[in-house]
Amino acid sequence: MKKLIFLLLLIPSVVTFAQQEYVTEKAIHYYDDAVNKTDAYIASQCVLDIYYPKGVKNFATIVWFHGGGLTGGGRELPKELMNKGYAVIGVGYRLSPKVKAPAYIEDAAAAVAWAFKHIGSYGGNDKQIFLSGHSAGGYLAMMITLNKKYLNKYQVDANNVAGLIPFSGQCITHFTVRQERGIKDTQPIIDEYAPLYFVRADAPPTLLITGDAEMELLGRYEENAYMLRMMKLAGHTKTRLLQLQGYDHGGMAVPAFPLLLKEVAAILKSK
Numbered sequence: 435m436k437k438l439i440f441l442l443l444l445i446p447s448v449v450t451f452a453q454q455e456y457v458t459e460k461a462i463h464y465y466d467d468a469v470n471k472t473d474a475y476i477a478s479q480c481v482l483d484i485y486y487p488k489g490v491k492n493f494a495t496i497v498w499f500h501g502g503g504l505t506g507g508g509r510e511l512p513k514e515l516m517n518k519g520y521a522v523i524g525v526g527y528r529l530s531p532k533v534k535a536p537a538y539i540e541d542a543a544a545a546v547a548w549a550f551k552h553i554g555s556y557g558g559n560d561k562q563i564f565l566s567g568h569s570a571g572g573y574l575a576m577m578i579t580l581n582k583k584y585l586n587k588y589q590v591d592a593n594n595v596a597g598l599i600p601f602s603g604q605c606i607t608h609f610t611v612r613q614e615r616g617i618k619d620t621q622p623i624i625d626e627y628a629p630l631y632f633v634r635a636d637a638p639p640t641l642l643i644t645g646d647a648e649m650e651l652l653g654r655y656e657e658n659a660y661m662l663r664m665m666k667l668a669g670h671t672k673t674r675l676l677q678l679q680g681y682d683h684g685g686m687a688v689p690a691f692p693l694l695l696k697e698v699a700a701i702l703k704s705k
Contacts, residue, residue: 455488456517464525464548479528480541482548485511486521486556494562494596494702495521495553496694497546499571504538504610505530507570514691520698521558523549527574535611535627539584542574546595547588562705564597564698568687569651570610572603576629580637595638597701601690602644602683605630605657619652630661635669641697642675645686654683 461481463470470477487493496515500507509526516522527541550560565575575598578584582592607628609619617623624630642662647655658675665673676693678686 454490454517454519456485457488458483458485458511462548464545475528475532479526480544481509481526482545483509483511483524484521484556485516485523486558487519489557490519491557492559492562493519493521493557494564494698495523495549495558496564496566496698497523497525497549497575499525499527499542499565499567499574501567501569501571502529504570504573504608512687512691514688515695518695521553521556530610530614534614535608536584539574539577539627540587543578543584543587546578547585547590550588550590550594561594562596562702563594564599564701565595566599566601566694567603568601568690569603569683570608572600573605573608573629575600576603576605577627577632579640580629580632580634581626582632593636593638596705597697598638598640599694599697600642601687601694602650602654603629603642603658604654605661609652622653630657630664633661633664633668633670637665637670637673639672639697639701640665640670640674641693642673643686643690643693644675644677645681645683646679647677649680649682650686651683 460483463481465476465480500510509524511522511524525545527538549563553560567575579592579595579598585592607623607625611627642658644655644658662673662675678689
């Protein structure tokens with residue numbers, strides 16, 4: 435009988451969570467109208483979708499950048515992040531070869547600046563904005579968090595990002611940026627388009643996640659391992675690296691989502 439009472443007491447909280455309503459708004463321009471009117475490609479490509487809990491205040495937000503090597507893919511709202519109590523923003527950005535670096539990095543910054551400026555009007559907390567993405571998306575998240583100039587343009591301090599959790603992000607100069615310069619993808623470069631170039635002690639908490647070192651794209655695990663080491667040497671005490679053994683570059687995203695959610699919850703709990 436006691437077990438039955440205990441179960442009945444649990445039911446209302448479970449039902450309440452299951453009944454939480456979410457709203458999705460699509461194709462929101464994150465550049466000003468003046469910019470959209472003068473550049474058709476920006477107007478079509480630089481939009482975002484937002485999914486958020488209706489009637490809830492002070493929720494956290496995960497900004498998600500899609501992968502595709504900076505040459506393909508499209509904005510997405512990963513189902514693994516839905517119905518978890520958070521807002522999710524899926525960002526579209528310009529792609530190479532129609533544009534070259536740093537255009538897509540600038541787009542990522544403009545989208546995150548939009549989130550900082552507008553999430554409060556949806557009920558969200560602008561001190562609880564997390565950045566993530568897979569592959570090229572992880573690269574973009576790292577670039578605009580570690581190189582503060584991109585968000586500074588919008589009077590946003592990158593240190594106000596609550597947490598950075600890239601999936602298999604490129605830490606050296608992205609291979610597409612190198613290809614734009616006629617450099618082969620096996621020639622490593624570390625310059626102003628490399629997150630590694632901007633390691634710093636005061637960056638937000640960072641969780642690097644990759645697939646299996648022997649199955650990843652090129653040297654992706656080793657790049658992230660070097661990023662971990664250099665962040666530590668720079669004095670950053672909140673960088674960690676997780677390797678998902680048995681998963682290749684494309685397959686690592688699915689098992690990485692629960693780790694992302696766990697990290698978001700842990701950071702929020704620590705505040």
